[in-house]
Amino acid sequence: MRDAYDEWSVKGLAALGAVQDPPMADTVVSLSDLGEHPMHLLGNAIAFDHYCHLRHDIGAAIARAADLPRDPTVLAATLEWMLAGLPQMCADALDGAPRQPVNLVFDGVAADSWCLTPGDPEAGPRWVVAHGVDDDAPVVRTTAHDFVSWGTKRADWRSTSTGDVDDPRVAAVLDAIDVI
Structure with a gap:
């Protein structure tokens, strides 16, 4: 089994490398219930799957998997996929x-800030995630690692998030997050 994984991961990385440059990188593909995404994010989706499933699913039963390193590059790619x-x-x-x-502010490994904002449901996307913060919006602080867990409903955001979490409007937005 490990030999097959090693063989196909090398082939997979080569294929993903081929979609990192234009025009393929910007080609949008439909991924069923995951939405439509530019091909350059396919590698991020795989990073997300590995990071999330190893640390939060297998890690629930095997401590060694839960304790795997939190590589900042892999975690940043995971966040980029989830937020896209x-x-x-x-x-x-x-x-x-x-x-x-x-505002979602991630502390620790892969520290970064993003703002989830309602869009125009009539003329454009219903919600938008943008890099950075909106100075007028409430702030929720968590770690990127914890967001992978609660953003996929493997945990409740209330146990690891701080900031304006007592605002019922903020809580309702956080409750609606369930990245698959």
Whole structure:
């Protein structure tokens, strides 16, 4: 089994390398219930799958998997995939949430900031995730590692998030996040 994984991972990395440069990188593909994404994010999706499933699924039963290193490059790629997919994968649940922008500030490994903002449901995307913060929006602080867990409903955000989490509008937006 390990030999097959080693063989196919080398081939997979070569294939993913081929979609990192234009025009392939910008070609948008439909990924069923995951939404539509530019091909350059396919490697991020695989990084997400490995990071999430090893540390949060297998890690629930095997401590050695849960304790794997939190590589900043892999975690940043994982976050990029989750945040790119969030508006599409969570669209229906977010439609039921208040139209409240929320800053997501990630501390620790892969520290970064993003803002989840309601879009124009009539003319464009229903919700948008943008790099950076909106100074007027509430702030939720967590770690990128914990976001992988609660952003996929493997844990509750309430146990690892701080900031404006007592605002019921913010809580409703966070409750709507379920990246698959």
